[in-house]
Amino acid sequence: MGMDRREFIRIAGLSTLLGLGGKGAFELLAPGRVDAEIIPEKNALQAKRWAMVVNQKKLDDATAAKCIAACHQVHNVPDYVNPPNEKLKLDPEVAHRYQIKWIWTDHFHNVFPGGVQANLPEEVEHMNFLTLCNHCNNPPCVRVCPTKATFQREDGIVMMDMHRCIGCRFCMAGCPFGARSFNWRDPRPYIKNLYPGYPTREIGVVEKCLFCAERLAQGMMPACVEVSNGALIFGDLYDEKSQVREYLRKFFTIRRKPYLGTNPQVYYIV
Amino acid sequence: MADYKNEFGVFGDRPKVEKKLFDRNKVIAGLVIFIVLITIPLWKNLGKTVAAPTPSLDTPVINKLVAKDKKCIMPTEWMRANHMQMLIDWRENVVRDEERKVTTSRGREFVAPDGKKYLASLTNTCMECHSNKAQFCDQCHNYASVVPNCWGCHQETGKKLAEAK
Numbered sequence: 001m002g003m004d005r006r007e008f009i010r011i012a013g014l015s016t017l018l019g020l021g022g023k024g025a026f027e028l029l030a031p032g033r034v035d036a037e038i039i040p041e042k043n044a045l046q047a048k049r050w051a052m053v054v055n056q057k058k059l060d061d062a063t064a065a066k067c068i069a070a071c072h073q074v075h076n077v078p079d080y081v082n083p084p085n086e087k088l089k090l091d092p093e094v095a096h097r098y099q100i101k102w103i104w105t106d107h108f109h110n111v112f113p114g115g116v117q118a119n120l121p122e123e124v125e126h127m128n129f130l131t132l133c134n135h136c137n138n139p140p141c142v143r144v145c146p147t148k149a150t151f152q153r154e155d156g157i158v159m160m161d162m163h164r165c166i167g168c169r170f171c172m173a174g175c176p177f178g179a180r181s182f183n184w185r186d187p188r189p190y191i192k193n194l195y196p197g198y199p200t201r202e203i204g205v206v207e208k209c210l211f212c213a214e215r216l217a218q219g220m221m222p223a224c225v226e227v228s229n230g231a232l233i234f235g236d237l238y239d240e241k242s243q244v245r246e247y248l249r250k251f252f253t254i255r256r257k258p259y260l261g262t263n264p265q266v267y268y269i270v
Numbered sequence: 271m272a273d274y275k276n277e278f279g280v281f282g283d284r285p286k287v288e289k290k291l292f293d294r295n296k297v298i299a300g301l302v303i304f305i306v307l308i309t310i311p312l313w314k315n316l317g318k319t320v321a322a323p324t325p326s327l328d329t330p331v332i333n334k335l336v337a338k339d340k341k342c343i344m345p346t347e348w349m350r351a352n353h354m355q356m357l358i359d360w361r362e363n364v365v366r367d368e369e370r371k372v373t374t375s376r377g378r379e380f381v382a383p384d385g386k387k388y389l390a391s392l393t394n395t396c397m398e399c400h401s402n403k404a405q406f407c408d409q410c411h412n413y414a415s416v417v418p419n420c421w422g423c424h425q426e427t428g429k430k431l432a433e434a435k
Contacts, residue, residue: 044378153367161365162423194425199393202422217364217378 043219047236049156050211051265052225053247054130059231064105064130067224067232071103071209074223076200078190088189100181102209103132103224117254124270130232132224133158133179133209134256134264141171141180156237156265157211167204176260180208237265323413326405331398343382343395354418360390393424401427 003011071077080095090098111129139158141150149164150171172180186203194200198214201207211234212222220226225234235242244267247253253267273280291297306313332340342349344356364378380390388395400406403426411418 151366159365163361163365196393196425196427199423199425202419 045216045219045221047155047242048238049236049265050135050216051156051235051237051244051267052132052135052211052222053233053244053253053267053269055231055233055247055251055269056124056127056129057269059130059228061105061128063228063231064128066227067130068103068105070223070227073193074195074215075102075198076187076191076195077102077207078187078200079192080190083190084192098184100183100187100207101179102181102207103130105129106131111256112254114257114259120270127270129268130224131177131179131256132266133211134177134262134266135211137263137265138261140174140176140262144170144174146170153213157213158208159210159213160206160208162199162201162205162207165205167206169206171206175208176257176262177264180206182206320413323409325409326402327400328405329399329401331401335399342399343380343386343388357392357396357420360392364390392420393427397426 072079077100080090080098080100081092083089083095105128108125108127108129111131135156135158137156139150139152142152142158145151146168147164147166149161149166151159151161153159167182169182172182183201183203183205188194188200191200212220212224215222222232222234225232233243233247235244237244239245247269248267251269253269255264255267258264273282275281344352349356360380378390380388380395382388397403403421
């Protein structure tokens with residue numbers, strides 16, 4: 001049985017194509033019809049590098065409380081310290097340890113330990129700082145996550161995929177800012193008003209602030225920024241005209257633990 | 271003596287042991303009881319048929335749809351076979367921005383073959399129409415003995431539903 005030259009070259013060529021690119025190579029030559037697709041929403045907010053400025057001069061305790069309440073409401077963050085009913089009341093010490101915090105306030109000495117800047121005005125040392133995940137440029141939590149449940153998006157947001165979290169808590173050990181909380185128990189009963197637009201979490205996963213990635217995708221500013229009366233500024237660090245850059249140009253800002261090299265992207269005007 | 275021989279030498283006959291089951295009656299009775307016991311579930315359900323699941327489409331939102339619009343985002347047969355893969359794709363697209371097999375591109379809007387756009391969301395899109403989780407989701411899942419862990423975090427009532435309430 002013979003094979004002519006043309007037949008041989010044809011078969012050799014096709015098998016090389018299969019060997020090099022597998023099935024995909026053939027689909028490249030004859031692209032199949034795409035039945036359905038997912039496209040980004042038109043009004044989604046996009047940036048090269050999201051960053052936040054916290055204007056501590058403008059932020060009073062009431063505004064901070066409002067920011068915390070707004071965030072914890074739209075993200076279904078449970079409240080173990082003040083549970084919705086008496087039956088769920090926990091031992092205060094346990095409740096304190098179980099606390100889930102996306103955004104919270106803390107005293108200067110806890111937020112800037114080791115003296116970020118020597119001899120700051122005394123009023124600064126008495127401030128309550130609004131703290132949240134710093135969405136570091138060099139996030140240690142991402143490096144230690146064994147399942148890539150925590151990962152960094154192209155726009156800088158340190159994102160969490162709860163579906164992948166196995167609850168090993170390496171990220172909590174890795175984060176130098178205490179921005180991550182572990183769900184020691186089922187959080188659902190401890191959520192006062194279940195917000196239907198966002199999922200809750202399960203027992204055994206770690207959670208934190210995500211710079212409201214789900215709201216940005218729908219064209220909305222983060223929940224805390226919306227209710228902060230201008231005390232929180234959020235925007236694109238790579239856009240010279242953005243409000244964040246404007247504030248960074250105008251004011252002297254400090255960041256939390258810059259000496260650790262995580263390059264946090266939440267700036268504080270003091 | 272019936273000796274036998276192999277390459278290692280000459281050996282005497284193997285000892286003659288009577289081939290007999292000791293305590294024959296007890297052993298057999300025990301075996302029978304054992305077999306009956308472990309097959310009880312089979313006997314109990316013998317002849318019974320488990321009704322195939324009949325997912326119900328009787329929800330307020332679906333009933334409100336006009337006949338022309340009364341369809342899922344993808345054809346029923348396709349959904350029956352691929353809804354789990356589609357949900358995983360949605361999830362990866364929305365959370366991880368990764369391109370996947372069934373659906374392509376990225377973001378959170380799902381474009382059906384007929385060009386209609388939907389929000390890629392289990393709670394806000396699927397559950398908006400199929401608000402009867404027990405009759406629609408759980409029935410088949412129980413029948414097929416699959417335990418999806420969606421509901422540990424995702425809520426059964428969608429945003430729009432709750433607003434309507």
